[in-house]
Amino acid sequence: MNNGRRHTKKAFPWRRSLWIASLLAPALVVMVLLVLWPLLSAFRLAFYEFNGLQPTGFIGFENFRKVLFEQPYSGWTYNALKHNIIAFVALMVFENGTAFLLAYALLKALPGHRIHQVIVFLPVVLSAVIVGFLWKLFLHPLFGLVNQTLALVGIGAIPWLGNEHTALGSVLFANVWHWLGFPTLVLLAGMQRVSKEVIEAARLDGAGDYVLMTKIIWPLIAPSVTIVTILTFIGSFNWFEIPYVMAGLTGSPGGATDVLGLYFYRTAFGSTTTGIQDFGQGSALAVMMFIIVAGVTAIALRYLRRREIEL
């Protein structure tokens, strides 16, 4: 059989290549049409000026210069970028930190752990629009569940989403509530793959929960941490739905919840009540977002993978 196969391969090498190509072709066509072509189009449009809704002339890096160095656009860009960075850091600490602790608690299989696992994961299956709307209601200054509860202990109406100091935190909280189950499950799956012998050996050596978590489990779940970190980064820089539902297209109040996704959408497609459409500047923002996400992800992956290999 093996000889026969080798004979066929030697006699008709082009047939095998053709076969492989025919298998790859449909996926490649879809990729080129739906991913590569729009991406390259966005790159192209970023270098054009728009008069109305049509590109009128090649203007080099002018759109990039405007969004990076010319007020008020640059102010809006850096404000949005700052919020994306805050979102990433906050989600890493609060969402993934809590997820790690929850995953460890679930790993210990305490009584009722199965129902808790379902409860933690349940919000993940809801759409971001529903979650945003729900939390907008909960945080309503007059009728919201949160303020009505606080009123029982004498705390007055807090405009969670209307105050520039609490708005971003409130939107982030809703996001954590929505997604907490996902990193929990990924980290739990990682923890469940850690050999029981290793854990038992550590226990025999006298390791308590803290040492076990920090010195044994944490290093051994590096591949899961890599996935969670990269997905959190991509999610933070493409963040759109929940801020859009809870704070609107302008990232209200006064840009306190503005993120690059909202700013890009507003710039490219305008809005009935604020502005006109500018696909040139919008594309420049989209290209920058792509470069940030792709660039940082590539670098972070290299670093995080190296950490996995070193183990």
Add this chain to the structure above:
Amino acid sequence: MSRRRIGLALAAASFAWGLAASAAHATDISFWTWRQEDKAAYNELFADFTKENPDIHVKFESFPDENYPTIVSTALAAGKGGDVIHTHAYGWLEQFVKAGYFEPQDLTTVPSLANQPADALVAGTYRADKKVYSLPFASQTLGLFINKDVFAQAGLTPPTTWDEFITVSKALKEKGFYPLANGMGTSWFNEMFVAIFTNPFLGQDFVGDLTSGKTTFKDPRYVAALGKLLELRDYMPPGFEGIDYETAGQLFITGKAAMLAGGSFDIATYRTQNPAINMDFIAPPTAKAGDTPQVTKFFDGGYAVNAKSANKEAALKLVNWMGTKEFGDKFSALLGNISPIKGVVIKDELLAHVAKLNETAMPHINVVYFRFEKPTGSELLQGDITKMMSGSITPDQLAADLTDGLAKWYKPFQGK
């Protein structure tokens, strides 16, 4: 089969043939809008049109307001889209006209343009070629809603001057009502809030000075008018920074709040939500007794014809019909909007009162003059007003941000 039966069968067949032939020659056109809530009214209006033009059938298609510009621009760019497009006015319209997406309208193709007043036509005219591209459909008036039952309960009279407004608001608050329902939770509504309360302090002279380049938003008159807004914070609901447009409306129609700074476009909505509501719509408080009451007015948009429409003739016929008094009368009656068409009879008492207030109205400055280029006055003002109301920037800073931002494209502000 008897002769009589054969005769009947032949007659039925001829009738069916006739119907099929007429259907085959009928033209189906579509009307695109963001006004989903007006579907029933428009379908009734289009049925009237089809009665007069049996060969044209109009299909109502609506899209979400927030995504409407995106949907329309992408469809038109691809050579698709509705045959007749409901447009917003001024700068919104201009970007579509620049791209060549709409058909120009004149007295030959749309004779009913002659029924439109001059200020309405400005809203649908492209500034560069002075041609009309969108037949204006309604004027909107911004002013003060009054819940008459709340005022009666409190034994108070609606205010006409600023001082009266403050006195009445204090009294309402003491009696347990929210004097003013507005909050700062919805950006576009905030911009209207600013226009409503600042315009009576600014006056027509300020608008003249601003548009002729004699002054900018840094003008002390504008800064002082913005400063007056800060006084309103005490009379807005607790946590007003987070109160959005929908909540404000609910507080007003349920009688928890006595007044609401809003638009005449909501009269019909509030009546639907609370048919028992006893409300009035008045001019916002004037600076001092004896001043002319001044509401704020703008034209919301119009009806444009898709330049790539395969049924341009039918589309223009529909638009022309939408400019007739017959359409305007029924439009105002069904939708509670004020049609700009000359001679339109407004039977609704409250709406007729609003139309009367329009005679001394001020323009919605940002919408009418500063939405043509980027950054628009609206995005600058909407970004800053919540900060000013929460105290993190001053009226002077807002005025400077607005002027400096607009100076990017509005030449009279450059270097000032």
